[in-house]
Amino acid sequence: QYYGKLPDIEIQTEEDKTWRLALARMDLRKMTPELIEQNNQRFIQFKPSLESDIEKISQGAQEELEIINEISTLSCWSRFRFEGRQDKYERYSQYENNPNLVIEETKKIIEKFKDTSDKFNLFRESIPGYSCTVLIRDFVDLLSDEEKSFCKDVIFQYTDSLFKENYEYQIADGVEAAINALPYLLKHFSEEKFKIKLILLLTLFNEYPLGFDKRICDYSIEAIMNNRLWESSPEDANSIFLGYLELHKKFQQLNISLIEELYRQGVYNISFAQVINRFQKVYGSDLNQILNNQFSANEINNLEQIPLGALCTALEILPNELDNTEQELFAQLTFSLFAKYLFNTDLKQEAKDDELEPMLKYRFFEKFSAITLCSSTDKCKEYIKPFLESFNSCDNAAEFFNQLIIAQDKFNRYENFWFIWNSFYDKVVSISNEDNKRSYYSKYIIRSYLFSKTIWNEGIKGWHSLTDRQSLFFRRVSKDMGPHPAVLYSFSKILNGVAYQFQKEGIFWICSILDKYSEYLSNNLETDTTFYLENLVRNFVSTRHNEVKSNRQIKDGLVKVLDFLINKGSSLAYRLRESVL
Numbered sequence: 001q002y003y004g005k006l007p008d009i010e011i012q013t014e015e016d017k018t019w020r021l022a023l024a025r026m027d028l029r030k031m032t033p034e035l036i037e038q039n040n041q042r043f044i045q046f047k048p049s050l051e052s053d054i055e056k057i058s059q060g061a062q063e064e065l066e067i068i069n070e071i072s073t074l075s076c077w078s079r080f081r082f083e084g085r086q087d088k089y090e091r092y093s094q095y096e097n098n099p100n101l102v103i104e105e106t107k108k109i110i111e112k113f114k115d116t117s118d119k120f121n122l123f124r125e126s127i128p129g130y131s132c133t134v135l136i137r138d139f140v141d142l143l144s145d146e147e148k149s150f151c152k153d154v155i156f157q158y159t160d161s162l163f164k165e166n167y168e169y170q171i172a173d174g175v176e177a178a179i180n181a182l183p184y185l186l187k188h189f190s191e192e193k194f195k196i197k198l199i200l201l202l203t204l205f206n207e208y209p210l211g212f213d214k215r216i217c218d219y220s221i222e223a224i225m226n227n228r229l230w231e232s233s234p235e236d237a238n239s240i241f242l243g244y245l246e247l248h249k250k251f252q253q254l255n256i257s258l259i260e261e262l263y264r265q266g267v268y269n270i271s272f273a274q275v276i277n278r279f280q281k282v283y284g285s286d287l288n289q290i291l292n293n294q295f296s297a298n299e300i301n302n303l304e305q306i307p308l309g310a311l312c313t314a315l316e317i318l319p320n321e322l323d324n325t326e327q328e329l330f331a332q333l334t335f336s337l338f339a340k341y342l343f344n345t346d347l348k349q350e351a352k353d354d355e356l357e358p359m360l361k362y363r364f365f366e367k368f369s370a371i372t373l374c375s376s377t378d379k380c381k382e383y384i385k386p387f388l389e390s391f392n393s394c395d396n397a398a399e400f401f402n403q404l405i406i407a408q409d410k411f412n413r414y415e416n417f418w419f420i421w422n423s424f425y426d427k428v429v430s431i432s433n434e435d436n437k438r439s440y441y442s443k444y445i446i447r448s449y450l451f452s453k454t455i456w457n458e459g460i461k462g463w464h465s466l467t468d469r470q471s472l473f474f475r476r477v478s479k480d481m482g483p484h485p486a487v488l489y490s491f492s493k494i495l496n497g498v499a500y501q502f503q504k505e506g507i508f509w510i511c512s513i514l515d516k517y518s519e520y521l522s523n524n525l526e527t528d529t530t531f532y533l534e535n536l537v538r539n540f541v542s543t544r545h546n547e548v549k550s551n552r553q554i555k556d557g558l559v560k561v562l563d564f565l566i567n568k569g570s571s572l573a574y575r576l577r578e579s580v581l
Contacts, residue, residue, distance in 0.1 A: 009053070017057055024048040071127060074105050078130035081138065082177050099139040103147050106131045106154070129158040129174025133181040137227075140188060152189055155181050159199050162206070162216070165273045169210060179203060179219040183227040186236065197236055197291045200224065202279075204244050204313060205251050206272050213359055221316045230319040235293050238324075241317045243290035245330075247283065248310045254279055303333050308341065312364045320374040320411075331371055332382060338364055339386035342396045365399055369407035373416050380416045384423060391427045398444035398453060405454045408465055417465055424449070425476075432481040443486040443526060450477065450490035451498055461500040471505055478509040483517050485526045492532035496539055503540060504554070511557040514564050522567060533565055534572050541576050548580050555580060 002023055006016055024030060031046040073092065080089035095102050106128050132151035135143060143151070158178035161167050169175075182196045189196075203220035210216060223229070229237040255275050262270055280287065289295045303311060311334050322328050342361065372383045391397060401424075408417045428449045431442045447453040451466075474491075481487045488510065495506040510533075514521065537558065541548060548555050558580060565573030 017054060021050070021054050021057055024050055024054065071105075071109055074102065074109070074131060075127045078102075078127060078134050079172070081134040082130050082180075099135055099142050100147075102131050102135055102139075103143075103150065107150070110154075126172055126174035128154050130177045133177040136181050136184045136188075140184070148188060152185055152192070154178075155185065156195075162199075162203065163273050163276050165271055167271075167273065169208065169216065176219050180223045180227065182223055183229040183232065186229070186233060193236065194291050197240060198287065201240050201243050201247075201287075201291070202276055204240075204317075205248070205276075205279075207309070208272065213362075217313060221313070224317055225319070234323075237317075237319075238327075239290055239293045239295065241314060241327075242295060243287075244310075244317065245306070245314050246290070246295070247286065248306065248314075250283060250286075251275075251279055254282060303330070303337060308338065308364075309360055311337065312360055312367070315367050315371075316363065318367075318371070320370040322371065322375065322379075328379065335368060335383055336386040338368070339390045342400075343387065343390035343392055343394055361396060361399065362403070365403035366407070369404045370411065372420065373404070373407050373411050373413040375416070377416065377419060380419060381423075384420055388423060388427065391424065393431045393439045393441045393445060395441055395444075397431075397441065398448040401445070401448040402453055405448075405451060409463070412464055414465055414467075418470075421449075421473075429480045432484040432487070442484065443489075446481065446484055446486035447490055450487065450494065452490035452493040454498075456498050460497050463498045466499055466501070468501075470499075471502060474499070474502060474506070474509055478512055482513040483520065485521055485524045485529070488513055488521055489526040489529045489532065492529055492536050496532065496536045503536070504544070506536075507540065507554065507557045507561060511560045514560055518564060522564070525568070530565065530568050530570060533561065534570055537561055537565070537576055538572060541580060545580075 006012065006020065012020075025048050027048070028046065030049045032049060034045045034047050036043050036045050074095070077089055077092035077095045080092075090096060109127055132154040136148070136151050136155065140148065155178045158174045159182065162175055162179075179199065182200055186193060186196050200220045200223060204217045206216040208216045210218075224237055224240065258275055258278055259270055262268075262274075286295075315331065315334055318327055318331065322331060342364075368383070372380055375383060387400070404417070404420060428446060431439065431445055444453065451463075456463075477487060478491070491506055491510055491513075495503045495510075499506065540558065544554075548558060559577060562573045562577040562580075566577065
């Protein structure tokens with residue numbers, strides 16, 4: 001039946017031949033049994049009888065599979081190494097202990113696949129980019145001069161492809177890895193300094209989006225920041241920063257004029273390579289001055305003429321610990337501009353949509369938090385001043401606090417963090433006041449400020465920045481912000497998680513809130529407050545049952561919380577209440 005539906009062999013397509021191969025492997029009638037021996041055991045294997053044209057397809061598929069298996073080991077190791085996944089890359093001891101083997105296999109891949117017509121072109125083409133980047137970054141001391149030069153040439157082949165007419169981004173195509181290697185090449189090939197800096201600078205102008213949260217220019221930013229170019233070569237890093245500030249506006253103007261020029265000629269598509277080629281011709285002398293460190297920026301005092309997106313990109317290039325007046329001035333002015341747009345409702349409405357798109361705000365808050373936390377106390381005070389002056393109940397305020405928490409989790413700058421937090425205390429209290437408590441954004445701001453909006457690791461029972469000193473902070477919150485439902489929600493959530501150490505005191509904070517505002521809160525509870533309160537009291541009773549039974553003060557406070565839950569219909573609270581009385 002199935003064979004009869006197939007067309008004649010002369011007119012069969014590749015799909016038809018593949019179906020014939022599948023039928024041959026299913027049809028036991030056309031299989032020949034063969035006896036094979038393996039590990040002192042005998043097996044009967046049924047071998048399909050294949051016609052000559054199908055046999056060729058089968059052999060070709062087998063060869064392709066063997067090629068994949070041959071190069072996939074190096075591919076996995078090099079990518080795991082590049083991404084820093086130690087638990088993964090350590091499994092490949094043959095490469096970990098012998099970088100010369102990596103060079104050898106990389107050369108074989110390049111030589112074997114000179115013909116780019118194979119089906120696995122992208123897969124195998126990306127491998128040399130990753131393997132050579134890893135070698136230059138992690139094993140350079142074990143390489144000979146010849147091997148270093150080989151890796152350099154391979155890396156440049158990948159970075160140069162970004163500026164070619166036919167370049168089209170593909171996931172993990174090796175370009176990102178190659179650009180990431182450039183700061184390391186700078187250490188060992190000083191004669192290539194101009195080219196390396198030129199690639200890093202020009203890549204910053206490529207804002208082509210790679211999904212929701214990344215752009216091609218982020219390759220360059222990550223290379224400069226993650227590979228510590230500011231530490232190894234601060235003058236070169238600073239020249240890239242100043243050059244980007246100076247040339248961004250010129251690049252955008254040239255881009256627009258070139259689009260208009262080509263449009264008049266009937267050409268409606270323009271590539272990044274075309275713009276870059278024209279840009280290098282027109283502004284070659286400026287590029288030479290910048291890349292030879294013979295340049296000082298004129299744009300720092302005129303930042304209002306630069307789009308917010310470009311300002312954020314320039315900010316991301318800077319180190320987290322600013323070390324000169326020029327950088328500090330730029331950061332201060334940029335913070336002031338962003339504060340106006342992020343917290344001023346009128347200016348937000350005037351701003352273009354792309355100037356304050358979500359990822360731009362996220363990128364800015366992330367970098368602002370890092371710089372502010374890593375600065376001196378005096379500078380920290382200056383940096384947060386424009387945000388204090390502009391702060392109000394709006395959609396960006398909650399994310400402002402959330403990104404500070406995430407940055408503090410990474411950098412652990414206790415004094416600066418709590419200086420910032422205490423500086424905004426009165427602002428948050430004002431938002432939580434009775435007149436404002438129905439504000440749409442207030443609950444998100446208070447949740448974020450009280451650490452309950454942040455996504456913490458599952459099972460967390462404390463945080464390095466919440467010490468015994470913060471007991472007074474939470475007590476003040478219960479007194480000054482208690483009427484707002486978001487406070488009860490936050491306390492219920494964090495006391496069984498990130499603020500676990502305050503659980504005993506926290507019962508009294510919650511009790512004091514319920515004493516004063518029980519009726520109002522009962523009618524205005526935030527979603528999941530009952531759920532988190534139940535988790536809290538259940539954990540409290542199970543871990544401190546004897547203390548609850550023997551300490552009248554704790555028992556009375558807990559019973560008040562349980563009574564509140566019982567009034568909300570909680571059967572768990574009813575059972576717990578019976579067990580502690």
